[in-house]
Amino acid sequence: MTAPAVGLGPQRVLIAMPGCEGATMRLATPLSAELGHAAVTHFPDGESYVRLYTPVHGADVALVCTLDHPDEKLLPLLWLAIAARERGARRVGLIAPYLAYMRQDVVFNAGEIRAAEHFAALLNPAFDWLVTVDPHLHRIAHLSDVYRMPTIAVEAAPAIAAWILTHVQAPFLIGPDVESRQWVEHIAGICEAPWATLVKTRHSAWHVEVAELPSIPPGCAPVVVDDIISTGRTMLTAAGALQRNGQPQPVCIGVHAVFASDAYSQLCAASAEVVTCDTIPHPSNRIALTEPLVDAVSHMFDLSLPSSRQMLV
Numbered sequence: 001m002t003a004p005a006v007g008l009g010p011q012r013v014l015i016a017m018p019g020c021e022g023a024t025m026r027l028a029t030p031l032s033a034e035l036g037h038a039a040v041t042h043f044p045d046g047e048s049y050v051r052l053y054t055p056v057h058g059a060d061v062a063l064v065c066t067l068d069h070p071d072e073k074l075l076p077l078l079w080l081a082i083a084a085r086e087r088g089a090r091r092v093g094l095i096a097p098y099l100a101y102m103r104q105d106v107v108f109n110a111g112e113i114r115a116a117e118h119f120a121a122l123l124n125p126a127f128d129w130l131v132t133v134d135p136h137l138h139r140i141a142h143l144s145d146v147y148r149m150p151t152i153a154v155e156a157a158p159a160i161a162a163w164i165l166t167h168v169q170a171p172f173l174i175g176p177d178v179e180s181r182q183w184v185e186h187i188a189g190i191c192e193a194p195w196a197t198l199v200k201t202r203h204s205a206w207h208v209e210v211a212e213l214p215s216i217p218p219g220c221a222p223v224v225v226d227d228i229i230s231t232g233r234t235m236l237t238a239a240g241a242l243q244r245n246g247q248p249q250p251v252c253i254g255v256h257a258v259f260a261s262d263a264y265s266q267l268c269a270a271s272a273e274v275v276t277c278d279t280i281p282h283p284s285n286r287i288a289l290t291e292p293l294v295d296a297v298s299h300m301f302d303l304s305l306p307s308s309r310q311m312l313v
């Protein structure tokens with residue numbers, strides 16, 4: 001006789017880190033996962049405090065934590081991963097729609113560090129798998145070059161292309177730098193639209209220049225697409241150059257709405273519309289990536305991985 005399931009803990013548990021409650025709720029139902037509850041706060045002296053309330057013994061647990069402003073999020077995230085493991089979780093995965101530090105992928109000046117690699121080294125012992133969206137893979141070609149766990153990088157291109165197809169007539173896609181070619185070419189292929197990339201020179205975080213503007217046929221609507229909008233200077237400079245070249249204000253689309261300082265208001269003033277994917281909650285979010293994230297996380301839940309890792313943190 002088969003033992004009744006009564007009394008067994010949940011099979012799949014998603015736990016939101018602060019700020020990721022919305023994304024976690026959107027993912028839970030299609031993943032047939034229970035929403036877990038945890039306190040993530042600070043002691044009066046500033047040290048992080050976590051407490052996991054939901055029983056997770058034997059469960060596949062995933063923490064949902066988009067990693068913009070990563071420094072303040074990292075330690076509580078690691079503490080909660082430890083809590084899940086100490087409470088007997090079968091596996092602990094990380095759903096980080098935005099993965100931080102990927103742009104620090106090389107030592108430019110003596111004394112700097114390749115932070116992408118060291119950030120990965122902090123997450124590697126804590127998690128069994130990682131799902132993210134379009135990490136900034138440039139000088140690091142694959143996530144597996146730095147992440148020592150199964151990873152899936154969800155592509156935002158199909159969802160961005162679907163948005164463009166329903167909102168922009170006769171789009172001409174522009175990548176503001178050579179790195180953006182991977183997204184622009186993919187999206188343009190789906191939209192069957194012409195595309196080009198500019199050549200960008202970054203002098204500092206807040207000062208970039210672009211060159212090699214394409215000639216855009218009359219009647220086409222310029223759409224600038226990039227992975228990350230941080231200072232917004234890449235997009236702003238591209239939008240300004242297009243306008244000086246006689247083009248209308250472009251639609252500006254970013255995957256990750258990092259938006260430092262005044263970037264969003266400046267970009268709104270310089271473009272026809274500012275649109276982002278929902279990897280970081282922001283008023284510009286128009287493109288939902290729930291579906292491809294659910295596919296990727298389902299795959300991770302179904303993967304046959306070792307049931308427990310030695311916690312090294």
Ligand code: R5P
Nearest residue numbers: 179228229230231232233234
């Ligand atoms: C750079 O390699 C990225 O693809 C983006 O172009 C860059 O991160 C945008 O940064 P910002 O908004 O600060 O110009």
